[in-house]
Amino acid sequence: QERRHFADGVETHDEAGNRRLTASTIKSLFRRAPLWWWLIASVSVVLTLALAFDLSPWLRGDVDWRLSYKPIFSLDRVLRAALCLLAYIVAAVFAWRWGQSSNRRAWLVVSGAVVLAIPIQMIGMAINSPDPLSVLMFRTTSPFVSGFHDIGITVDNLNEYLHDFPDLVAGYLPHPQRRPPGIILYFAALKHLLSATPPLAKALAASLFRYRCEYWPMLYASDAEFAAAAGGLLTLVFNATSLWPFFAAAQKLIGPRAALAAVLLSPLLPGYVMAAGMWDQAMALITALLIWLLCQALIHRKHWAWLWMGVLISFGAFLTYAVMPLAGFVAFCAGLEVWRERAYWRTHSAQLALNAISFGIGLASLWVVYWLSFRVTFFEMFRATTAPHFAMPTTYLSRLFYNPYDFALFLGYPIGLLALAAALRMARTWFKSGQYSAAQSFTAAGFLMIGLLTVLNISRAEVGRVWVLYMPLVVLAVFADDDNPAQSVGRWATTAGLTAAQLLIMLSVFVGEGIVVYPSAIPAGATPADVRIGEAIRLVGYNLGTHQAQAGDQVLVTLYWQATQPPNGQFVTFVHLYSAQLGLAAQRDGPPREGHYPTRCWQTGEVIADDIMFTVDPNAPPGTYDLIAGMYDPASNNERLLTTGLNAVNSSVVLTQVEVR
Numbered sequence: 001q002e003r004r005h006f007a008d009g010v011e012t013h014d015e016a017g018n019r020r021l022t023a024s025t026i027k028s029l030f031r032r033a034p035l036w037w038w039l040i041a042s043v044s045v046v047l048t049l050a051l052a053f054d055l056s057p058w059l060r061g062d063v064d065w066r067l068s069y070k071p072i073f074s075l076d077r078v079l080r081a082a083l084c085l086l087a088y089i090v091a092a093v094f095a096w097r098w099g100q101s102s103n104r105r106a107w108l109v110v111s112g113a114v115v116l117a118i119p120i121q122m123i124g125m126a127i128n129s130p131d132p133l134s135v136l137m138f139r140t141t142s143p144f145v146s147g148f149h150d151i152g153i154t155v156d157n158l159n160e161y162l163h164d165f166p167d168l169v170a171g172y173l174p175h176p177q178r179r180p181p182g183i184i185l186y187f188a189a190l191k192h193l194l195s196a197t198p199p200l201a202k203a204l205a206a207s208l209f210r211y212r213c214e215y216w217p218m219l220y221a222s223d224a225e226f227a228a229a230a231g232g233l234l235t236l237v238f239n240a241t242s243l244w245p246f247f248a249a250a251q252k253l254i255g256p257r258a259a260l261a262a263v264l265l266s267p268l269l270p271g272y273v274m275a276a277g278m279w280d281q282a283m284a285l286i287t288a289l290l291i292w293l294l295c296q297a298l299i300h301r302k303h304w305a306w307l308w309m310g311v312l313i314s315f316g317a318f319l320t321y322a323v324m325p326l327a328g329f330v331a332f333c334a335g336l337e338v339w340r341e342r343a344y345w346r347t348h349s350a351q352l353a354l355n356a357i358s359f360g361i362g363l364a365s366l367w368v369v370y371w372l373s374f375r376v377t378f379f380e381m382f383r384a385t386t387a388p389h390f391a392m393p394t395t396y397l398s399r400l401f402y403n404p405y406d407f408a409l410f411l412g413y414p415i416g417l418l419a420l421a422a423a424l425r426m427a428r429t430w431f432k433s434g435q436y437s438a439a440q441s442f443t444a445a446g447f448l449m450i451g452l453l454t455v456l457n458i459s460r461a462e463v464g465r466v467w468v469l470y471m472p473l474v475v476l477a478v479f480a481d482d483d484n485p486a487q488s489v490g491r492w493a494t495t496a497g498l499t500a501a502q503l504l505i506m507l508s509v510f511v512g513e514g515i516v517v518y519p520s521a522i523p524a525g526a527t528p529a530d531v532r533i534g535e536a537i538r539l540v541g542y543n544l545g546t547h548q549a550q551a552g553d554q555v556l557v558t559l560y561w562q563a564t565q566p567p568n569g570q571f572v573t574f575v576h577l578y579s580a581q582l583g584l585a586a587q588r589d590g591p592p593r594e595g596h597y598p599t600r601c602w603q604t605g606e607v608i609a610d611d612i613m614f615t616v617d618p619n620a621p622p623g624t625y626d627l628i629a630g631m632y633d634p635a636s637n638n639e640r641l642l643t644t645g646l647n648a649v650n651s652s653v654v655l656t657q658v659e660v661r
Contacts (some may be wrong), residue, residue, distance in 0.1 A: 048413060549661070627655045
């Protein structure tokens, strides 16, 4: 195949004829960048720094929805992530050059980007948590972050559930309440599959046991119910694999060089990484597949593609209604392409009508099957699930600005601004010449869809995350521009670097859902202690609500435990109010945190605050009692753990004294 020149043909060759870049070549790459490109780069830097230092809360959103600014990160983890992203950008530059020489090489580079997109998302999560898998599992299991798995594992009869879904949804938490049942059914199906294969369920549950602890009800779920949560991790895979169909379509629309550059930039988009483990990012695969099918339908005129586009949107709409506007994207794009190729379609109007009918049949397909099987229409489902969404208060004028702004924030400022520039340049060209390309039809259709969503006030509040599935359309638009970042190595690398820098900043200063922080010290005001309990636990402090109590009073004591190594048992805490002369005045036994965080879950170095409320016996004689605490092992006939240290007595520790009146 013809070799495409690297960096706009500005290159030199060695004596053997191999291409190589020189210092003067690299300088020329940046000198040829237009002024508007430097302006976009400068504005991106300023906005990213403003985000980092929170110069204005309005950069994080408006009154309808605003990201929380609360830096929770470790500097060494940020530096490690920065080095990893820098290594990816450098490798991508060389891979981009190498991949342009043949179609086979290009597909190898794209496959490499697919593989690396998953660890890039994990690296992003590692900025806020020492264990990124913990964040991802929590985002799946917690009903307050997602909620689909939590409901799915309770579904036993799929037929009854699908029939009753419109009535059940009113009692759900916001995320599952405002979506169709597709994702819930996904987890229900995984649970049933794993229930039928107990060895697999047990192996998965055992390998992921640590993450049962992030959401305590999982501690009491069956192996199959908990192991089904592993299906949530596949969202990263779904997002990464979207690069394959995206490249297949993009190389037809904008050429292999620009398509390869677009693919290599995509894993760095902040929205993809910020939404890691959430189903919004997985839907990018549906958008990428739709772009490819639309290419087959409009560029290659494959009539079968129309039906499958409709089926794909119908399937996607069963997962999330955010897929439905893509039907508008298809209609806009088809209209523009029919007009551009009107000479052809005038003589093939019957085929055009059949294509439209096929698309409509595909759109209705899954919902017609649902109606015939369970007597629930699409409109009943839509009303039941979207009523809470449209009841949300919103400021229309504010949304006209903040919907596209939030989307640009999650795209990355450089990509958002380049998309705006591409739209303006395309509009100017259209007004001057009235001519446009197939790629510009796709670009214009994407902008029209997003514009209508904004003007009609359909999307509300958390737009940046919800619109993640539309990001392939915008990336395509950026690289479809005649003066796109693929024009030179310098421009692409700078765009990638600015996008990666914004990604690091957003991950470092915005509170992420599901971030688990393990405290390593007792709070100020607590009484320090240093007592070893068994082989793996220390009592490092306590806090007592009062040192004086009446008979019948409730008294709160907080014990601060620390794991010196992961405990190998499920131990029980006991607190006694005891006097050798007066007897036992109070007793409270139970697992730490009332069973919500058992000792098997504790991490090395972690300090666990264990609030224990005990009641003084109403018949306790007045006097001074010792407050005693310790642990025992129910699996060893309630044998107490050996206690060593200051005030350790009889496998327990005397914390302080309480006066009972």
